[in-house]
Amino acid sequence: MNMADRLLDTRPLRTSAVFRRLWAGNALSTVGGQLTVVAVLFQMWELTGSPVAVGAIGLVQAAAMVLFGLLGGVLADAVDRRRLVLLTTVIQLLSAGLLAVHSASGAASMWGLLALTALQTAGSGLGAPARKTFVVRLLPADQVGAGIALTNLAFQAALLIGPAIAGVVVAQWGVAACYLVDALTFAAALYGVLRLPAMRPQGETARPGARAIWEGWRFIIGKPLLHGALLSDALATVTAMPVALFPLINSERFGGRPETLGLFFSAVAVGGLAAGAASGMVTRARRPGAVMLAAAGAWGLALAGFGLAQPLWLALTCLTAAGAADTTSVITRGAIVQLVTPDTHRGRVSAVDHIAGVAGPELGNFRGGLVAGATSAAFAALSGGVLCVAGIVVLALTNTPLRRFKTAAPELPDPQPGR
Numbered sequence: 001m002n003m004a005d006r007l008l009d010t011r012p013l014r015t016s017a018v019f020r021r022l023w024a025g026n027a028l029s030t031v032g033g034q035l036t037v038v039a040v041l042f043q044m045w046e047l048t049g050s051p052v053a054v055g056a057i058g059l060v061q062a063a064a065m066v067l068f069g070l071l072g073g074v075l076a077d078a079v080d081r082r083r084l085v086l087l088t089t090v091i092q093l094l095s096a097g098l099l100a101v102h103s104a105s106g107a108a109s110m111w112g113l114l115a116l117t118a119l120q121t122a123g124s125g126l127g128a129p130a131r132k133t134f135v136v137r138l139l140p141a142d143q144v145g146a147g148i149a150l151t152n153l154a155f156q157a158a159l160l161i162g163p164a165i166a167g168v169v170v171a172q173w174g175v176a177a178c179y180l181v182d183a184l185t186f187a188a189a190l191y192g193v194l195r196l197p198a199m200r201p202q203g204e205t206a207r208p209g210a211r212a213i214w215e216g217w218r219f220i221i222g223k224p225l226l227h228g229a230l231l232s233d234a235l236a237t238v239t240a241m242p243v244a245l246f247p248l249i250n251s252e253r254f255g256g257r258p259e260t261l262g263l264f265f266s267a268v269a270v271g272g273l274a275a276g277a278a279s280g281m282v283t284r285a286r287r288p289g290a291v292m293l294a295a296a297g298a299w300g301l302a303l304a305g306f307g308l309a310q311p312l313w314l315a316l317t318c319l320t321a322a323g324a325a326d327t328t329s330v331i332t333r334g335a336i337v338q339l340v341t342p343d344t345h346r347g348r349v350s351a352v353d354h355i356a357g358v359a360g361p362e363l364g365n366f367r368g369g370l371v372a373g374a375t376s377a378a379f380a381a382l383s384g385g386v387l388c389v390a391g392i393v394v395l396a397l398t399n400t401p402l403r404r405f406k407t408a409a410p411e412l413p414d415p416q417p418g419r
Contacts, residue, residue, distance in 0.1 A: 025192025032185030034162020073351025088127030216348025241364025271323025304385025
């Protein structure tokens with residue numbers, strides 16, 4: 001094994017043609033999605049000039065994601081997941097096309113934009129739980145972490161380059177062009193899913209309804225590995241999410257320059273990309289629970305350091321470290337959740353995991369803003385980081401199954417690669 005492969009475990013791309021097609025389609029679609037994120041925000045501001053209206057986009061998206069994410073989790077445990085993702089990808093593709101038509105029609109409105117954004121988010125929420133289960137069904141157990149790491153690496157890259165591409169496209173051709181590019185990238189994602197095998201849940205299927213949703217929550221509560229993994233994410237994001245504090249810290253400490261504010265976001269993304277590029281050292285670890293807990297603690301320490309940092313270089317270093325720790329935590333948590341959940345419950349558990357990943361950061365930013373308003377941005381960042389570390393230490397001491405969890409030994413190479 002060469003050094004490059006030790007850093008980034010590319011076995012899933014080399015050995016599984018179906019995963020390779022799925023990954024490529026998802027990577028293109030994620031870049032297209034970032035174009036739509038920027039275009040929707042820009043168009044709403046152009047239409048209304050109201051920060052409240054711009055904020056309403058986040059509210060609509062959060063509500064649609066929670067509602068349809070829960071429904072999608074139940075459906076993923078009851079129907080063919082491949083067909084479900086095909087349907088929801090078509091909904092997202094059509095939504096992007098309708099956004100382009102709406103913006104080019106000359107009759108664009110705030111309410112039309114909100115409705116179409118909600119429709120696209122609903123499609124994403126319905127399909128996300130089923131999509132999360134694909135990696136564990138396509139790859140051997142010892143490659144699941146690597147598959148999740150590669151998916152996360154594509155996401156981090158999209159976060160870095162997508163908004164920059166969107167700025168150029170909006171400036172040259174307008175927001176409708178962003179929506180059209182997004183629709184084209186959804187076509188690539190659709191192709192990747194079309195070539196998958198059937199993905200019916202294994203074992204007894206769930207009957208869609210409120211009872212099935214409650215059964216999913218009860219299953220998580222009864223499994224220390226699962227609720228511990230999800231709790232580690234909640235502790236990290238709800239207590240220490242720093243994004244809402246960026247403008248305040250930039251204003252208090254670095255003169256409020258927009259260039260510096262942009263560097264804060266870039267530093268987190270660079271850290272995430274670096275950790276993704278070196279994720280082979282994480283995905284081959286036999287103790288992912290311990291790695292996840294250590295990464296969550298490192299996230300808290302880095303953000304506490306960001307709260308104290310006075311020179312700009314130190315603040316950016318702390319944010320880069322935080323981004324790397326976050327990516328490591330996401331990769332290991334995703335592998336644990338998928339590996340320890342039986343296929344009969346993977347859709348519902350994946351729905352909770354997805355919703356927690358969406359709602360936790362928003363709650364964390366709200367907490368940060370409240371504490372900063374009552375004290376200062378620096379104290380909000382420091383206290384959040386300290387609370388995160390304390391919570392992770394308590395979790396590690398009280399949840400022995402999570403701390404000691406070991407993955408299976410690596411499987412023998414597939415005699416028919418590209419299955």
